[in-house]
Structure formats: C-alpha cells, structure tokens
Amino acid sequence: MGLVSTVQLPADLQDALSERLHATAPSRASAQVERLIENYRGTTPTAAPILRDAADAAAYAAYRMPATYAAVRSALGAFRAQAGDWAPGTHLDLGGGTGAATWAVADAWPGGTHRSTVLDWSQPALTLGRELARGAGEPAVRAAEWTRAPLGGAPALPAADLVTVSYVIGELTPAGRAALLDAAAAATRGALVVAEPGTPDGYRRIIEARDRLVAAGLTVLAPCPHDGTCPITGTDWCHFAARVPRTSLHRQVKGGTLPYEDEKFGYVAAARPDAVPGAPAAARVVRHPQIRKGQVLLDLCTRDDGLTRNTVTKRHGPAYRAARDTEWGDTWPPAPDADADAAADSAPEEE
Template identity: 30%
Template sequence: MAATRRLRPLPWVGRWSCSPAGTPLFRTLADLGPRVSQENDILDFLGKRAHRKHPGVLHLSQVQLPQALVTAAQRLLQESSLPNIEKQVQTLTNYLWSRKLPMEPEELRRKAVELENKLQDTGSLQSEKQLRGAVLSALRKSVYHWQKLSYDERLSLVYMAARLDGGFAAVSRAFHEIQARVPDFKPQTLMDFGSGTGSVTWAAYNTWGQSLREYLCVDSSASMLALAERLLKGGLDSGKPYIPGVYFRQFLPVSPKVQFDVVVSAFSLSELPSVADRTEVIQTLWRKTGCFLVLVENGTKAGHRLVMDARALVLRGSEKSPIDHRPGHVFAPCPHEFPCPKLSASQPQACSFSQAYSTIPFSWNHSRKEEKFSLVILSRGFQGENHQWARLIQPVLKRPRHVHCHLCCPDGRLQHVVVTARRHGRHLYRCARASTWGDCLPLTTSPEFPPSPVQDLSDD
C-alpha cells in the first residue's frame, strides 16, 4: 500500500498546499479561472505605462478634504456648543449604517394576515379585539420600524460632524472614475438631489474645478440648505462663497426640459419611504440627466439593493414621456448590464467598495478612516471606451507567486481567479499585484472553462 502523502498547511487561511492528487491547490483553483488575453495583448494595452499605472487602475489614494471646508466645519461646530457631541455623532452613525428599507404596505398586510391565521389556528384568543391586539404586538416585534429623519438645525450639525468627510470621499471616488475614463468630459452643470451638507458640490469642484458653472442643490430640509450655504462661506452667515454658481432649492425643478450634465443622489434614496416614491424620484432624476447619473448609498445590503433597483429601472427604459430618447447604459462599476450576480446568488450579498480618507480633525476622530459604499454610474447614450474588463469586487489577496482576485466579469458572472505569472503571463500577473479593490483587470472568460464560484479567502 502506498504511503499516504503528508499535507502541510499554507500560511494563508489554513488551507492545504496540495490537493489529494498532489497538485498544488493554487494551480487547481487557477485552472478553474477564465482564459485571459495573451501576453502580446497585455503589452498592447500597457503601452509604455508601468504595471502599477495600467489603464484598469481606478482607485484613489487617501482623499483629502479641501482645507476651506475643514476650517468651516470646525468653526460651525465650535460655535454650536452642542452637548455630548461625540455621543450624538456615534449614535447617528450607528443608526444610519444599520438602517433597513421600509416594508411596503402590501407586504405588511400579507404578514398581518399570516399572523392572524396562525393565532386563529391556536384557538387561544377568544375575541376579535384580543386577536387584533396580538397581531399588532407581533408585528411591532418582527417588523423593522422605519421612520423619516427630520433634519432641524441640531441634527443637521450632528450629521455634518458624522458624515461630511465620508460622504465627500465616496462621491470623490465616483467622480474620479468618470474623470479617469473620460478625461475630455468637462461638465458645466450639476444637480445634487438630497444635497445635505453640500459635500457633492465640494467634491465636484475639487474634481472639475472651473469647468462647472452651475450647481443646483436640492434638499427638503431648510436647515440643511442653510448649513450647506454657511459651509460655502467659511462657516459665516455672510461673505463670498468659496465655490461660485451654487443655488439652493427645496424642490426639484418642474420643467422636464431642463437637463444637467451630471445628476447625483448620494445617501438620499434611503430617505424615501416607499418603492413608488423612489421610482418617481429616479425617473425624474434620469429625465434631468444629460450625461451621467451618479447614485451612491451605504455599502450595506439595503444600500446595494437601492442602487441596483434604480439601475434596473433605468435600463428597462420605463421613463415616462421621455424628452431625451438616448438609451441608458451602465458606466460603472458593473462591466455588464445583466442582473447583479450578487443579488441573484443563493445568499445575496452587498456589492460595495471602500475609499480611504483623512477625517476632519475633531477631537473624537481618527486621522484616517475608510468609507464603505455602494454605487452605480449610469450614462445617457455613452458607453465610453470601456474594454469590458472584469471588476475587482473584493480586496486583492497577494501571496507568494500568486494573487487571488475576486471579479465581476463582462458575462455577468462572479469569478475567483488565482493569477500566476506561469499561467497568465508576467505582465498580467504584475498588473494584478498592483491592483486593488475597485480596479479593473483585462480578464475575459472562455467557454472552455466554466465560471468558478466566488470563494471567501479572506484572512479571517
């Protein structure tokens, strides 16, 4: 009888270095990955660029807020003298991050009927009043209690302290992708729905500068609009705004013919109470989009669901009385226009990205944080020079002589690819090692190799 081959554990995630047949495991996994372009093709797309600056690199290094915005925010908070501000900031942050979508009335009625039938079958309740009370009590315990936040002057300041820098970082990452892939795009007008503290305006000005001539900030809260205006004036009630051409409104423009080069909704769809309200707002925002519609939400399952529902709505072309008949396309981050494979999986997961940023130096803040967010950028009739490269949807795991890449591919499927220099060529291997979460790689699937399921190979 042949001696049993001894297996030694690898330092990464405690898996074995060899399969039972004696084949190294990373090669086995690489065999499940897709075929890729030949090395000559890699050289073609690289040109004279270094591997660390290949065309698929879209991430931003640590985002820095404009000093004028930092100074204004510090001044406003110092003047406010809010009690227990650190505790209030943490409470609001936790609430916003854990927020779920409100249950639709139809779903609530269905759940109530199920509970009523279940209680009737037990026969423990004698009267109709007792039954109704028991159903209401059970619903309170099992249904998420969603409520709309009312941003008065105090809550607006707390929101600014909690979310101004993180929101700026997420939107800056979205704008950077447009700028990097379409460097000739010079927008002149921008509309920000649910503008809040005005972080979108600052991020757009930081990205495109003097190109933008008009910013329309729309928010239902008069206190938020007043706060955003004061931030533009250095934290003062009067003075010259740091960014010219900014206008504030509490309602969306009525005329359907008015379009903006860039339309943004950042962390605002979650403030709408129903699917019907979100559908109406998204259709309105799309009608007003001349080039790009940017939607950003928290990097949670609820946030991801919101942006994917909006994506599907635009791609279906269900716009009412369209003025602009150019079709909508997905510009980023999806390399395809199929249904999101993360939502169609047996266990749906959020598709999110991360952006490092330097925080506003409040006493309770760490100097550096990561903003986790979900986004979709939709374009009006513009597909761009997108090479249909696969998108990295998790952090890249770099190991000796191989790199683990979790990808969303142009065929609408998820892939786990182990890139090695021997199998994929040294240029693609070095590009993979230089890439990070959110970047793109020139990987293409092949019918010879079926897609492999995404595996979690994190260090946890």
Template identity: 40%
Template sequence: MSDRRLPPALATAVAERIRPERLEAAATRLSAGYRANLSSRQAVPDAAGVAAYAASRMPATYAAVTAVFDRLAAARPDFAPKTVLDLGAGPGTASWAAAALWPSVASVTMVEASADFRALAADLARSGLPALQTADIRQANIAQPYSLPAGPFDLTVVAYALTELDLSAAERLVADLVGRAGRVVIVEPGTPRDHGRLMAVRQATLAAGARILAPCPHAGLCPLPPDDWCHTSVRVERSRAHMRLKGGTVPFEDERYAYLVLESGAGSFAEDDNGGRILRPPRLSKHEIVFSLCRADGTLGEAKVASRDRSAFKAAGKLGWGDFLSDDQS
C-alpha cells in the same frame, strides 16, 4: 486618483462652525438614526443634528462621492461638466466634490428639503470656488421629479438620498433623470439592503434606456447570490473632532458604499468590454494575486496574476477592491 479628503477651504469652514463638545448627544442620535434606517428628517431633526452631520459624516460622504466620480472620469475621460444638479444635497458635499474634480464646473444647483441643511450649505459655499459661491440652493421634494429643476444638467448626483425614498419613488426618480441629457451618479450606503434597492433601481433605469458606466461591466441581471452584495470601501482620515464625535480610537475609518454611474443610451460598460470589476479585496500570496470579478458576460469569476510575471504582478498589485481589471491585466 483624486484627493478624497475634504478640500482645505471646506475643512476649515466646517471646523470654524463646529464645537464638538456641544454636539456629542446629537452625534449619538445621528448614528443611531442612520443605523435604524430613519430618514434625515428624523435622524437630523435640528441645527445641532446638522452640525453633527457636517463634522461626523461629511468627510466619509465626500470621500465616497469623490471615489465614484473617479469611476466616471475613468469611463469618460473627456467628460467636463459645466452644470451640476445635486439632489438631496445636505450641506453640499457632492457639489464640493464635483467642483474640486472638474474645473469646468460653472453652475451648481443644490436641492435639499431641510432648511437647516440649506442654511449650512449656503454658509459653507461662501468659502468655495466661484461655482459654489453662486450656487442655486433651493427646496424641493426629490420624490416628485416634476418639482425638480428642469435643467439641462451635465451631471446629476444623488448621494445617500435614495435610501430615504420608497423604492418605487427611487425607481421613478432615477428613470426620469436618465431620460434627460448628461450623466447620473448615485451613491448609497454599502449595506445588503441598499444593494438590493440599487439593483431594483438599476433594472428600472435599464428599462428606461440607460447605459451603465460603473460598476457593472454588463447590462444583465446581477449574478451575485442572495447572501452577497456589491459594494466597495474608501479609507477616510479622521480629524480630532471627527474622532470625538464618532467615539473613534484610530485616526481613520473605512466607508463602505454602493453606487451606480449611468448615462442615456443603450449598451453596457465603457472601460473595457472584456474586463471585470473587482468585487472584494484581492487575495495576495507570494506566488499570485487572486481577484474575484464580476465579468462582462454577466458571470462571476476569478483572475489570477502569477508573481513570475513580474510586470503584470507589479501592475496588479496597484489594483484594489472596486477597481476595473481588463483582460490584458489578468
């Protein structure tokens, strides 16, 4: 598993530029705006809002994106992207995560509508790896695929950006992206609303010929009932500045997110055709571990690992919410 904390160079660069005592009002507006599903242009309207975002949201975004990149690396262990396209890049969080995980990354292109975010992304990138220092940071409207860089790109990331588009625009964008060479990673808030939108995008991309690498172990309709939604969680360490801006009393938070990892080509999940994705935190007792699964045949089910099978029980104990459970582990 990759380190899901901000790289030291990035954490230092953010800390040097942020004064939490001046940003509390902006951070409050930011949190309220996102809870109300406002666009970034509304929730982060100025440089103070962008600074508050970097201090309060960047660590969680980085952790969630890195966790999803780990899913891609598990599905395609030989994947070594050289070119990265980061759409709705904000301060460049996903670009930093890609460069940290894959040393092969040599070229980064960030697309961001906000001039304040682009300025911060360029400023922070000067503290990063060579691919970040030389990144192409440009303005474009991600709702208009024809205006985006042509590439080709080995990896395209859309992190916490589809949520701001009309659903039809989101479907068109991702269908266009998977029509190009390479892999596409989408990360969204882990809410019922965004799960529903992501499932609509999923269907559009399947119709466009996409292969789902994660989280879905099948290419059928989502089997979850209307009152449930597919998401997972990653724990994020909080700095003192982070805690202050978030009004937190504990040195961590749990970031809940939903995601898709896609590539061109018909077919379904890549890790194990007979396994399933763990849908929620496992239930542990002295006698067994019980996993709730979305299975490769498109159904929901459970897998139980008895404590009397010591080796299997020990291995199962290392698995958690969002992990993949193969049949030989259950």
C-alpha cells in the same frame, strides 16, 4: 498597496467643517450624532426630512459629510475613467443636503466651468451647506445654488448634464424612491450617479436604481462591466470602500480612536450613450486583492463570465506588477501606461 484607497477631504472644506464644529461645541454635536444614527437606522416617511434644524445639520456635517464626500468622489473617479474627456456643464445635486457631492464634483472636474444646483427638502442643511461653501477655493462650489424642494412624489427637476443622488433614497418610501429615480433619469442629459451605504439594504437600493436607469435608456459605465443582471446572488452584496482621515475633532464627535475610518458604499454611474462617449471596463475588482508569494488573486466581476477569480503570477510580468498595485474597486486590466511599465521593468522584483 493599501487595502483601501484614501480619499482626502479638500483642505478648504476641512477648515470650514472644523470651524463649524468649534462653533457648535463638539459635546453637543456628539449627542446630536447619536440621535441621527438612530434615525438613519430607522424608517423615515417621505414627507419628513431627517435634518430638521440647525443642530441636526451641523451634527450631520460633522459625522457624515466627510464619508459621503469620499464615497461620491470615489464613484466619480470610476465614472471619469470610463467617460474619457466628457465634462458636465451643469450639475444637479439631488437630495444634496450640505453639499458633499457638490464639493466632490468640483474636485473631479476642477476649474469652475460647471454650475451646480443643490436641491434638498431640508432648509437647515441647505443653509449650512451655503455657509460652508462661502470659503471654497473652487468657483463652482462658491457659486452653487441652494434650493429647497420636496423629494417625495414625482418632483419636477431641472435638466442637468450630471445628476448626483447620494445617500438619500434610503430616506424614502419604495414609491417615493421609484418616483425620484424616474424623475432624476428624465432630468439627466448626460450622466447620473447614485451612491448608497455599502450595506445589504444599500445594495438592494442600488440594484433597483440601476434597473430603473437602464430601463430609462441609460448605459451603466461603472462599476458594472455590463447592463445585464447582477451576478451576485444569495446573501452576498456588491460594495466598495474609501478610507477617510479623521481630525481630532472628528474623532471626538464620533467617539472613535482611530485616525481614519473606512466608508463602505455602493454606487451606480450611468450615462446617455448619445451624450457621453464612454464604455464600461472589461472587469472590476470586487474584493480585496489577495497578495501571496509570487501571485495575486483578483476577484472580478466581468462582462462575459460573471464573477471569476484571476490568478496573476510573476510569469505574467507587467500584469503581475500591475496586479500588486491594484486595489478593491479598480478596473482590470488597468489602462496601459508605458512610462509606468518602463519604470517597473527596471525595478527589482519583490519576494
């Protein structure tokens, strides 16, 4: 079991990003990255998108698009596990920039049966996103619509079965954030997924979004096992992580040496109960499982008991084997898998 799940970027997106990076020149993109990092750490007024020209958009795609994709894809995977066979016919990628969430939705529901619209206030980001999408293997990515529109105030949004709002509400003022979330909830016919950086500030924005979605009549399906008050208090915060493999160009642009990075993120996935026949899990693992000799310690957020620690030992049999394969962010107990249990029963125990 790995400490963090690895999320592979689609090969066609990886190739498109590498081609764009080569064309931009990694040294120039690296300088743009440094400036963007400072902007993202600062305060940006609602009327000013961070990505203001083609160089900004290319730098963003180089240093943020793989991580954003991994976070959204992980959140969608958790949502899909609770939503059963439901699939969107239409998708609105709100504040989607270069389209990371559009690629993630196409990977979560492959086959090109849905239509995606990327809506953002940065024309350079939309232009680059359209260029990256031209060589996509998934028809839904190639056919996506790229639309410029303001995000502040109370935007008029087209209705969609699935709405994604990824890594954008932190760019808005509190009033703009509230207006955008309310508009997104009103536009949602099926499900809405909001993802933010896995920081204390990002967590607070996710809780704000969660509260507004519940007030709008949506039901939380993931990661929370309930719609009630978050049991986390004090200086702690809820977040998860996805491991993102880095190419040599990616490492050069970001100034890193490791062949991967761990993207920490928070999210909420909520749905209209009359449209999506799903239910939240009984519990979710909210910290790295601790594997010790003959036992696994699972820190859980549960529906009935809030935050608890579950100690699973060898005497629990199949549950112990499942716990050894459980990762941070997984549901607990895992969904029954008769074939996996049968294979595990025939395997020797690890000491």
